[in-house]
Structures are given as C-alpha cells and as structure tokens.
Amino acid sequence: MASGGPETPPPHPAGLSPEEPRRRFPKHVQLDLSSRPDRTWGSGSSIQLRSYSQSPFRSYRSSGAVTPTYRQSGAVTPNSHWSPRASVSSINLQHLLEKLELDQYDTYGVEEHRDGFFDASFFRPLQSAPNPEATITPQSNTQRPYFPKVINACASVLKDFLQAAFWTHQGVNAAKSLLAYLICYYLCLIPTVQKWLGNYSYFATISVLLNHSGRTIGAQLDGLVLCILGASVGMGWGCMALELSDRIGPLKDRREGLLEAFLIIFAAVVGLLRSTLVRLYQALMSAGLAVFFMCLADSDQEHWDKKKIREFAVPFLVGQAVCLTVNVIVFPEAGGREVAVALHNALISALEGLRLPREPSPEMRRDLNMQLVNLSEAFRDMRMELTISRWAPFDISQLRNTLQATIRDLMAVDPAPTLFETVSPLAPSSPSGSSRGDDSEHIAIDIDTPANERIDPLSEAQLSALELVKKTLGDPARKLIDAMSQSLAACDVELMNIGGYRKLSISSHITCNASIKAIHQRLNASMIAFDEADISLIGHPLLPRMYSKHPELVQIFLFVHPLRQTADSVEALVKKVIDMASSPKATRVKICLPSYPWKKSLYRTNPQVRHDRGGVTANCYFRSKEECDRLLDSGTSQSHSASALDKTKGFSAIEVEHTTTRYQVWKVTHRLQGFEARFAIKLAAVTTLLSLPVLLDSSQKWYNRNSGWWAVITAWFMMHPRVGGNAQDLIVRTVAATIGAAWGGLAYAASHGNPYVMAVFATIYMFPAFYRFTTSLHPRSGLMACLSFSVVSLTAYNCHGFPSAAQIAWTRGLAIVVGICAAVVLNWCIWPFVARHELRKAISAMMLNLAITYSGIVARFIYHEEGMNPTGEDVERSSMIDEKLREMFVRIRELFEMTTHEIRLRGPFNPTPYGVLIDCLERFFEHLVQEHCA
Template identity: 35%
Template sequence: MERGRQRTRITEPPQNATQTDAEPSADDSPSLSPTGLDVRFTLDHEPPRGRSMSPARAYLARPSLDSRRSPSVMSIMQIDQIISDDRMNMETYGVAEMRDGFFDALFLKPDPIDPDEVVERSKAALPKEFEKSHPLSAKHFLPRQLHEFKSVTRKVATTRAGIQLLKSFLAFFIAYILCLIQPIHDWLGYNDYIMVVSTIINHPGRNLGSQVDGTVGTIIGTAAGLAWGYVAILISESTNDALKAYGWILIVVSAVFFAGIALIRSIFIRLYQTVLCAGIALAFTTLGLTDGDAFTWHKPLQYGIPWLLGQAIALAVNCLVFPDAGNRLLAIAFHRSFNTMQESLVIPRPRDTGLRRRLAKTFMDMSLAYRDMRIDITITRFRPNDVRELRNSVQGVVRALLTMNTDTDLFEDWSDTLEITVADDAGSESEVEDSGRKVARALSAPTREVIDCMSEGVKTCHAALMDMTGWRKHFGPSKDVSSDLVPVQLRMQNSLAAFDTAEDHLLRSNDRPETYADHGQAVEFLVFARHVRETAGTVVNLMTIVQDMYTSSKSIRVNLPVYPFGKALYRTNAQVRHDRGGVTAGMYRATFAEIAKLIETTRSSEKHHPRDNYEAVTEPEDCTVIESIIHGSPAVHKDRLSYKLWKLLRRCQGFETKYATKVVLLLSALSLPCCFESAYFWRTLYDAWWAVAVGWIMIHPRIGGNIQDFFTRAFAAVLGAAWSGAAHAASGGNPYILAVFAAIYMIPMIYRFTQSTHPRSGLVGCLSFAVISLTLRDASLGPSVALQGVYKGLVFLVGTIAPIIVNWMLWPFIARHELRIALSSMILYMSIMYRNVVANYVYFDEGKDPTPETIRRSEMLESRMREGFVRIRQLLVMSRHEIRLRGPFDPIPYSCLAASCERFFEYLIAVRQSALFYNPNYIRDNPVAAEHLHSYRRDAVAAILGNLYILAVALRSERKVPRYLPSAAAARKKLLHRTAELAREMEEDTEGYELERQKTWSDIYSYSYNASLTGCVAQLEELERFTKLIVGEKKSRFERPAKPIEEDDEDTDVSPERL
C-alpha cells in the first residue's frame, strides 16, 4: 500500500447507507487522539470530478512524509480543503484595519444545500431503534406483537425476569385469594380489595432496600391522604351552611391538597410513591363508599387496615422468595461496563459508532448504580466509598478509551526498510529512513504488549468483581478467567517499563527529525502510543482499586442510605423510575438541568478580565474595582427582596406549576358528581371515586401520552373490566374459577407493569381487573352483574383517557419539539464550553495555567455532555411514536445535527487535551506576537461563538437561519497565515527563536492542537447546513438567486421537499 501521501477526514460520510456499525459512518465522531482526525491513506487528495467539494465531504490533506513544512503550513493545507483560495483573497498589500477591538467578520457565499445527498450518506447516523419497523405501522403490528410475545416468553423462562415476575404475581395472588375467602371478606368489609391494590402499587419485584423504602413511603402517604380527607369532610359538615355546599367544599379542600402533592410529585421524585398513595387515599375518603351512611373514624380504618395488610404481604414475599438485597443491580452494572471496556480494547479496528455510544452509556450506568446503592438499604460485600472509587476509576478508563483512535496502522508489517532521498538547498542528497516507519518499528511491539496487558487486566478485574458479587455463575466471565490480579499487575509494570524505555530512546535518538510536527504519520503513531500509555495508567489505577476491594471486602455488611437528603429527594431507585413511567422525558430534563447548573457553577467560579495592554500582567491592589466594572455588583442585587421575588415568580412559571394546574383542573372536573345529590346513588354504587384515583395515577408530570398510549391504556382498562365480567359470568361467584381467571389475566399484565416499557398501561389493566372483579361479588349490587361491570369499566376508562386529553390540550410534551430545544441547548452549551477551553487552556496569561480543579470541572462537564447526547438520541426515538398532522416527521436532519454536535464536542475535547501538552509561548507570553495576533485570534474565536449562538437561537425560536453567516473558516485561515508569517519572522531572530523553542512533546502535539481546531471549524459548517435543513434558510432581500430553493414556513420542522 502506498504510504507516501495521506489525507485526513474531517467527517465520516458513509460510502454505503447499509454499512455496519463497525464501518465509518456519518455519525462517527472524530478521532479523540489529539489530532482529532481519522487518518486514511490514499494516492492523492483531489476531490471527485464533477462534484463540488462541500464542507461535509471535505478531506484535510497533508504533505507527503518527505516534506519539510512548518506546523502552520500543514494546518493551512488542511484549512484549504474547507475554504479554497478562490473563495477569499488573502492578499492585504500590507494594509491592516484596526477596529478598536470590534469583531471583523468575513461573509462568504455558502455552498448549496442538497437534502437528498444528506439523506443518502447520513442514514447511518440514526439510532439503532430506527432499524425496526415503525411503531405506528398497521402492516407490522401483528408480526411485531408476535415477535415480542416470543421474546418475552423466552426472557421470562430463561432469565431473572421470571423470578421478578413470580414475586410480583405471588404477592398479588395471595392477597386476591385472601379476599375470596368469605370470613376475611366479612372482616375487612366491602373495601377488602384495597389489600390487592396495595400489593400492586408497591409490588415486591424489586430489591429489599427499595421495598422497605416503598413500604414506609406508601404508609405515610396513605395516612396523610386519609387525614386530609377526614379534615375536608369535617369542614364540609361543620355548619348547616357548609352542608348546603358539601360537595363544593370537598372539591376546594381536595384541590388544595392535590395541588400541593402535585408540586411535590413533579419536584421530588423520591416521594413519588408517597404522594401517589396520598392522592388515592384522599379520593377514597372524600368520595368512596363506606359501610354505613355517616362518616366516622371507621372509614379510614376500612381503607388503612387492608392497605397495611397488603404491604405486609408484599414485604414478606420480597424477603422470603429469592431475596435480592441490591447486589444484583451492582453486578449487572459491573458486568456490562467491563464487557464494553473489554470490547473496546480490541485494537486495531475500524471506528465503531455503536461501541462508542455504549462506552458513553457506561458513564451513566456506573453513576446510576453507585447512586442507587447509596439511596437504599443494601446488603453486600461492597462499601459505598469503595464503589465510588471504582466508579471514578472505571469512568477514567472509559474517558481514556474514548480518546484513542483505534483505526491505526502502527501494528502493520514495517519490517521492510524504506529510504527517502532528500535534497538540501545546496543540491546535495542524503538518504534517511522514513520517520513514520522508524516510530512504528520502535513502538509497535511495546505498545502491543501494553494493550494486551490492559485487556487481561480488565478481564481479571471483571472476574474479581463478579466473584465478590456472587453472580459470576449467572453473568460471567467463565471460570477459566483468573481473578488473581497480582500476576497481571506485575506484567503490566514490566510492559510499561519497556514501553517507557523504547519511547525515551526514540525521542532522544540523534537521528530523530528536527521537528516531529513536520511528519504527520509519525505524529499519529506517537500520539496513539502516548494515549495507550495514558490509558494503561487508568487501568493500573483500576486494578489497584479492585485489588484493595478484593482483599478487604471479605464479609457481608448492611449499608444504610447515606446519600445526602437534599439530593436524595431528586433521586429514586431503578424500579420506581420504571413504574412511574416517562423515564426518557424525566432523565432528559434532569440531565440538561445538571449541565446548566454545572456550566453556571463554572462560569461563577471563573473570572476573565480583559487586558488593557500586552505588558506583563500583574495583580491590581484592589481586584474588586475591576470586578465591579466588568460584572457590576451581582452579589448585592441578588440579596435583595425584589430579586428573590422575581426568582420565585420565575420558578412558578415552570413545568411544576403547570403540572399542578392540570392536576387541579382534571381532578376537580372528575369530582363534580359529588356536588349533586342526585348523583350520590350511582357514584357510590359504581365506585366513581376510582375515576379520580386513576386520573391522579395516570397524569404524569413530564409526558402525557401519545395516540398509541391513548388506545393502549384505554384498551387495558376495558380489557380488565371485560375479563372481570367474563370471570363472573363463567364462575357464577365460584372463588376457584375467579382465581383461575385472575391468574390467566394478571401474569402478563403484571409483567407489562413491572418490566415492560409501557408500565402505565399495565398498571391500569391490573387495577381495573382487581377492583372490578372483587367488587362484583357483593349481591347487594343488584341482579345485573354484567351491567355493573360495564359501568365500573366506564369509570376506569374515563379516569384513564381524561389525563391524556388534558395533557394534549394544556402544555403538551411533544418529543420533536423537545428534541429541537435540546439541540439548541446543546449548541449553546458547546459555545460556552468552547469559550472556556479557549480562555482556560489556549489563550491564558502567564502563570495562569489550568489547575487540577479546572481540569476536574472540565471532565465533569464533558461527562454530563456525553450523557446529554444519549438523551438526545432517546428523544429522537420517542419522536417516532407521535403522529404529525402536517406530514411524517423526518428524523434525518435532526440525527445529522446531533451527530455533528457530537463531533464538534469531540474535537473540542481534543483541543483541550492537546493544549495541555502544546504550549505556544510565542502566542501567549510574547507581547509583540500577542499584539500582532490579537485581532486574528479575536475574529477566529468570535466567528465560532457567534455562529453557535445564532444557530442555537434559530433552533429554539424556529426562525430561519440567515443565508450569510460569519465565516469561521475564513477567520481561521487568516489566523493561520498570520501565525505562519510571524513564525518566519521569529525564526530570523536566533536569540528569540532559541528562547521560544518547544519541547519534544509540545512539538508533537502542535499538529494535533491545530488540526483539532480546524476540525471544529469544519463541523461548524455542517452544523449550519443541518440547522438550515431543519428551520430553513433566510435569503437576503438584495440577493437574486439563479435557482431559488423552496423553503418551508417558519413553524415547520423540515422543508416541503422532504415531506
């Protein structure tokens, strides 16, 4: 293969839309090596004939390996692939315009947008869920249901899901059988079915800590609801005038309570089970039927005693039947994380988008597992502090793995010697060995040994951790994998010593190049090897932590909840997150709130003061003077009452207050029958209070439900009522036949509630059958049992569909709109992140180098940003379930925009990492150089920040993007040309040049640093292209295009030609 000429790809458009994930795709993020670039070798670097070279398909060319060019010249050659010389004139004729610190923007004619080309080469950017048939497709409905039925059956029969289903069903069935026993029914009364409802709401299909937490929470909530209902009835019966407005007073008092618990439900998700049970208890107390005409203190007992019995049954089943004390969830998280890391250490291999996404998800899985452990009671060998250290070390390994460009040629066969003839200025010729070949021959073997040691170390850590959890037999790895870490640690120590020796010998050799930045392939190999060495350091740290845990964690211990109470209110365990529904919407909001909070914390802790001149920077005696000039006096006005009042009113405009308003309107409307005396008979006979209870259960703070949810939940409510009627018709009141019908119906319905992705439809199906089938036994209900079942089923149907309709009408959750807003927020966050990287890592003043705390905050923000991209892809999948009246929603532009955002983000990380090694002193500390480059640096940074802000605002407000935007590529090219000129001028000054010489690693990383910044510019142009595809392009009034492009309305999601 020819290695003489190479080119580097800024983006990775798929060559075939059907390519696998292992192949480069449009969604592949760039290399996280400090080069930030995916290297491909080819014979030339010219674009295909007959097609324009757009930024989306641009390749960054490098000179041949025998060339001797400065780093700036190489960077200029790369930027030339984005913006050619014929698009802008670089000749200034010695004239410079100083704009007194104002941004000097260049506006160039943009390339035409071809949506069809984008579609063809960007389908691979979609999440894997789009490979399945459309969820609203009638053609694939029955085959999909059959496939899901087979997969669920296999899962229940062969995995732990069957045990979880057994525990949940067993608690329900025990309570159901007890209700069918006549003496128990006579003792508990008509409301004995509350015992069954109790086992469903807090089912035992969870670990012990979650069960205990749910038991305490549901009891407290039930007591609060009963107490408030008792007070409401006492107020309604307090005077004769109050009796006349009995129903209205009940509605008003109940509305106050529902508004309060709605706010708690939307803010503090830890109290979800508590407020849920409080609402059900309140609805029963104010609207439910009692054994007797008057309200007495016996009514709370008729509800409270069955509820306590149900909780006791569920807790007993959880403790006695295959108990899980929280160890299994840790084992699952460890198993998945280490499997993903092990797969990532298969090097070399092509870039795998799916694997990179799984690595990013490992960040969340480990944090979630650790948080869940600290929230609940756990019985395990691990201590919370040990799991925290393990989480940090695993995330360090994952972060290092994401920085490696695994598609490398370092391990190719380099045994043949290749000599290159170089002619000097005098015309003499000399033969030197190819620098890339020399680096490969020196580092290939030791690097391979380090990678093998890392793979073995991760595998051994995996085995040791699974031994400690006790789940190795179920999850793996196999028994032939040793859990003894000492031999692996010794081997790793020896391999790292050999690597360091080979690397040091290579860098100190006499025949090394004068500057490695002139040799692109050698830089790639050196940087890859350096990243392998850094990753090995994180693996060594991981092995040390696992070894300490393995030797010290010999006994089983009980870990009480230790999560800070203030934070614990915003978190809950995995099963409650599942049961409450809307996981994606809730986690998306929480993730972006954390990003915003972290960015705000970073901004408040960093103060960037403008420099009046370029003399040596000294600290002023009174820093508060400068601070007050720049930032005003925020600390003063934030303490004022007016600011606090404004902040409170601002918070009241949030989704929490909107949710509370919807709850009050919905439940007040469903409670209206209690205001009329004529409705007393039928509302008590048909248990109409369950419409209020089901409405409270079904209305979600975040997501209301789409058309698919509407029909699915309505069908579940009707099916439960119909199955209850069929059971009574077939049994004639025989309890044995009723129990058989209950078993047949409830097993799949409980699975749907406790383990499927549609828990709320499963819950309403379970409640509908349990309540109706047990209340139809009472002979006093009348002879027409079937008619009673129809009316009771209608109650559940109204309570099920009413929340969905209210959510459609008032502040609905629309996934495609949230997706657009999320992308807008992510672009804005990246602009702030770019500004911080430039200020803290690139253009900082002398003595203001990045501190460990600054680096730690940057890594925390990067972790949250990775999670944000995961949430964006989940929103993209949610958009498939929504019907769009104006036409089918096109996910391609959104997916491409998200992929471009992620690539920009990866380039930004590469800039930050490279800047830690690359120290351009002549830019930062030399007053003359800094003064000459000031306006160019300002324009290059401002162009990127300005474009990101414009695109973010256009997406959020659904405004069209201006056709002409400041050209970041042109500003970057001007900066590189001026830097090259300045470097040549400084080289003429021998003394100054010697003072500004860079060290070896700084020399190596200089190419990486410049190439990554150039990659940011290329991705910015793609962000512009895809944003215009989504919201449209606004033409200039003075422009007369030769061929106008159709544009959509401002409120559409895609252009008409895409529909």
C-alpha cells in the same frame, strides 16, 4: 487480527434480563494467567527518564493531576534530551485527527497549511449526504410491516416475553410481584377474611400495585414507609374535610362544596410536590388514593361514617405486609446486583474497545458513553437505599471513578492506528494524509511555509523514520494492549468473586491459574518495556527535530500517547481491585445505611419506581439537562479572577450576590411559569371536573352507586408531570382497561362468584398484565389492566353480583376509561410534551454548551496567563463537564428515539436531519476533548 463486525450475542442465560445481557469477553482476549513475566523490576530501576511522563500531550483531565506525574523519582540527567514530540503544534494534531475522515471530504483541490500557535479548526463539507439509515438506531428505523410481518413480529414478541418471564432476573421480580398480588387476591376471596377486610377489600390488591415486591429489600422498606405515611396524611386530610362539613352548621347543606374546595387545594399542592420531589412519588400516590376515597365514596350519606377509615386502612396495610413478606422470603435481593451488572458491562465494553486495530465505530463510542452513565446511575441507586451486600459504598465510589477514567482514556485512543501497518514506499502522502491522482489539478495554498520547504511525497528519510518508529514501538505497544486486556478481564473475574456474582463473569469459560497480582506484574513489565522503547527514540538521528512536515510520525505518536495513558488508568484500576481483594472484610456481608445526601435524594428515586412512574426517558433527559445547565452556568456566571499582578495594582474580583428582594420575587414568579405549576393546574382541573357530579343532587346517587369516583382515582394515577401520552397511548390504555374490566366481570359470571373459579381467572389474566406493568416499557397501560380487573371482579364478589356482573363491569370499566381519557386528552391538549419539539431545544442547548466548553478550554488550558496555570479545581470541573456532556448526548439519543414513535396530524416528521446534526455535534465534542488532551 481481523476487525470484523460485531459478534452475534449469545442467548440470555438464566438470571439475566434482555436489558442486562451477559457480556462475553472478545475473542482476542486470551486470559492465560499461568505464566509470569520474564522481566522483574523494583524501586531501584536504572531508568531515570520517561518520555511519556514528560510529554506535553499528557491530559490534565484524564490523569486527574495538574502537573505531569512520574512513574519514578529519578531526575532528568544533563545528557537527556526533551521529547521531540513537544514541537508539534495543536493545529497539526487536529489536522491528523481528521485524517481518518478525509476520504469523505471534498476539498475542491484547495488545501490550507498553517504553522501558527492555535488556529481555529476548519471542517470541510462532506462529499455526499450521509446515509439516513445510519443516523437512526435499528429500533427506530422500522417501517410499517405487512400482515405476514405482523405475525412474525407478534411471534417474536411472544418468544421474548416467555424467555424474559421464565429465564431472567426481571422475570423473577415479576413473579414475586405477581405472587404478592395473588396472595392478597386469594385472601379477598375467602369469606371470613373478606368480611373482616370490609366492602372495599380490593384496596389490598391496589396497595400491592403501589409497592409491589419486585425490588430490593431496601427499596421495599423505603416504599413501605412512604406508602403508609402518604396514606395516613391522605386519610387525615379527608377526615378533616368530612368533620368540618358535618360540624359547621351553615355548611351542612353545602358540604359537597367544602369537600370540593379541599380536593382542589390538595390536588394543587400535591401536584407541585409530585413534579418536584420525585422521591415522594409513592407517598403522594397513596395520599391521593386515600383522600379521594374518603371524600367521594358514599358521599350521598347525611353524615360520614367513621368506619370508612377502617375500610381503607386495614386492607391497605394488609397489602403492604404481604408485599414485604414476599420480598424478604422469596429470592430476596438486598442490593448490589445492579452495581455488579454495571461494572461487568463497563469492563466488557472496555475490552471491546481494546480490540485494536479496528474500524472506527460510532456504536462502540455510544456504548462506552452509556457505560459511563450507567456506572454513575447504579452507584447513586446503591447509596440511596439500605443495602446488604459485600460491596462497600466507599470502595464502589473509587472503583467507579477509576473505571470511568479508564473508559475516557480509552475513547481517546485511535481505533485504526498506522503503527501496526507495514511501511509502503510506493504510496505518496500529502500533509493531510490523502493521496492525489493528478498534481496539475491539486492546488495547495500554504500561507506560512516557504515554497522551497513545501512537503513532498515520502522521502527515504521519512521512510527510515517510519520504519524505525514502527519497529521500535510496534511490539511493545502490542504487548501493552494484550496486558491491558488481560488486566481488565482479571478485574472482572475478581470483582464478581468479591461481590458474590460469579455467574455474571466469564470465569467458567477461562482457566485462571494465576492471581490478579501476577497479572499486575505483567502489566507493569509491559509498561516499563514500552517506556524503554519510547526513551530509546529520544534524540535518535533518524528522527526529525520538527514534525510539522511529518504527519505520519505525529499520527503514530497521537496513538501511543493515549494508549500509554490508558495503561496508567488500567494500572490504577488493577491496584484498587487488588486492595479490595486483599482486605480481610472483602467477602464479608455489610449492612450499609443510605448515604446519599438527603437534599439530592428528594429529586431521585430507585429504578423500579422510575419504571413504574413512567416517562423514564423524558425524566432522565430533563434531569440531566438541568444538572448540565447548572454546572455550566456556575462557571460562566463567575466573575473574572484577576491575576497576581493585577491584585498588586489594587484590582480585585467582586462577586455579585443576588440577595435583593426584587430578584427573589422574580425567582419565585419565574418558577411558577415552569412545568411544576402547569402540572399542578392540570391536575387540579381534571380532578375537579371528574368530581363535579358529587355537587349535583341529580347525579349524586348514581355517581356513588356505580363508584364513579374511580374516574378521579384513575386520572390521578395517569397524570404525569412530563409525558402525558398521545393518541397511541390513549388507545392502548383504554383497550387494556376494557379488557381488564371485561375479564373481571367474566370471572364472576362464569360460576356465579365461585372463589376457586375466580382465582383461576385471576391467575391466568394477571400474569401477562403484571409483566407488562412491572417489566415492559409500558407500565401505565399494564397498571390500568391490573386496576380494572381488581376493581370489577372484587366489587362483584363483595356485592354478590348485585345488580349484575355485566352492569358492574361496564359501569366501573366506563369510569376507569373516562379517567384515562380525561388525563391523556388534557395532557395532550394543554402544555403537552412533544418529543420533536424538545429535541430541537436539546440540540440548540447542546450547541450552546459546546460553545461554552470550547471557550472555557481555550481560556483555562491553552491561552491562560503566565502564572495562572490550571488548578486542581479546574481539572475536576473539566472532568465533571465532560461527564455531563457525555450523559447529555446519551439522553438526546434517547429523546431522538422517542420522535420516531410520535403521531403527527399534519404531515410526516423526518428525523434524519436531526440525527445527522447529533452526529456532527458528537464528533465535534470528541475533537474538542482530543484537542484539550493535546
């Protein structure tokens, strides 16, 4: 089997986005389900011993059990021999795990051989510096193109835009969002409806921007409740401020100062909530919109008019009603699709990983890591909202766990095994697996092995043992790999059929003439045949009793053990799929209420809100970092648990609980130094500065006449707790707002406010603007484009073009641009988010986390005291740490990608050393996982 490069991905079919391509089965997978296995078995099998089950290399973490599990209940017979692989020390395993990379090392003619119980690993220096381009992803390794390349890039972007807009699932969601907006916009152009909505009818379109229809039904209902609740709270706070300013006699003359005080308190409190409780994002944005309108609009009047409540509430509710109606009627998505996409992509990635042998690929390992993260993310999103689908959250939870166990076991399999290679007696081998051309220059220092027992090139006995092992295990291992590939392919087809997403699978490309149960039988037959071949090697006279001098044999065993362990995980996955398919309620539509813990749900939100909020990469990184630090701190802060012998002597563990008042005060004050308080200060400062013209008599008239309070609302939308933007973001958002304001003024001036012409202008402009807002990676610039056009065009229509469309366009547009500049500049200058700085901190924290994990594995799984074997809690905790660290590597890679787009004022930033360091840390982590499994 040739192990070539990655295949060219097919074009995106209908219903799939570029981020969610239809994953094809590899060419090596032949899902021929027509034949049945030639071998049958049952509970009365005569096989009483499984060397794999008794192997000391069985991973506690991957298997999920503390003690080895047996596939049969038979006992070991007296004549049975223990597996000879039990004599291999961990240093030999680590020694062979590095064999694939020895060609890159410069040993300076010195080697070191130890035969101790557990010696620290020594990593030799690389011969040459790595290729810098290999450490940067293709997206970030781009140079400044010349003019022809710019044209080609624009054409490529336009092509991708048209393809994604018309032929993908994201395009359908963008079309739904656009439809809801256009309906509200058309309603505002009807004279009767416009008169009923009031002078601020454009709040109907702005309401659509806060909770557009391009999401699931559960997320739409959630957003509807949050937006209405937030708007109600905002109007209540604004009405209270206005009422107090009118009724309290001494404050009547300085009512603006009271309103400003209310705004400062509101901005500070809501700023803390916005940076902490992410779930309330839509509610808090609606509350801010309502408060600033109530307190700042028409503030030059002597007494506030209570009709302002209706002028805001009615169009806002109309916008929410239109969004809900479009979401439910037009191509409704009730939930479950994201889970189906995550399951499908994970299964296809696992199939790619089973393409053995192949060249070691860091990209494939990163893809498998990403699938682990996506599975957990999709499952959490499903549990957080109301879903109407065939999936049950309990089944998806078990399915996710078994599939993640399969991927983790698969990542421990050697991608380039020597089991399938032909034995060559002409190729001498050293203990490290590297050949030497001149023995006189090769100096080997062995501190434990006598000179007369030093390892020589392959002898006849070693060649005979290699031939025996390869001949015995080669064919069963190949059949086992094929059976696992067919099982994963069948699971993909069956799961997509259960969920009603058959188009996501490749069932139309493969003829399935047998059920998944027949494939399960074939997998079991392959596992039994492999175990029989493995047992036949036990005690064979050609195999040595000690393996410290036979690294070639150990390397083969290092391959077959994780492979056999992966087969167990695949079998568990197949069993779960069979149970789901055989259930009488398998294809029945289920209504599942939100089941995610409400305390945790306050810190998470659905995918569309995460996108619309902006700063997805930074938010995911910081959230993953907090969870990982909390998990590791909970382990390192635990007091030492004495053994049973110590307890008999009167020693007991004492847990220190921080319940003192001083500690609680320190905890609160320390939290006030975090980013939440900093964001609250910046938010209160920018809203206060932009609303200062209301306090001055000289500026109050023009401020209200030209709706200058839109600068405050714009800054409210643009401020972000984590990522505030840089010079590039400032330019892009300013240009987008300017184009929107100019197009809005032109829409009215083209025909002096003809509603039909304005409708055509809105349809032409809002399609790309809404796509950028709801689908692209730059939602906040798209939001500004939509907001400026809505405000300018509908203000000119409501005012009948008075004083002129041009003046309305430049005054409202200028107010929006001022709000953008104030928000971005303040975030950029005061406590900014700098990706390269956070990258350095992330790498430093990862070094510490790996050190803690390393010491924990040594203490709990290797050097533990007698009678203090690892417990089930230790295994579960180890699996959680493994998952969190893998997710952290994914987030660090995303953070590393952000550094390539930053603009530096002082010298260039070279990301290559950081990429090399991330690669080294990730490789050390994989060695650490394999050492733990050993």
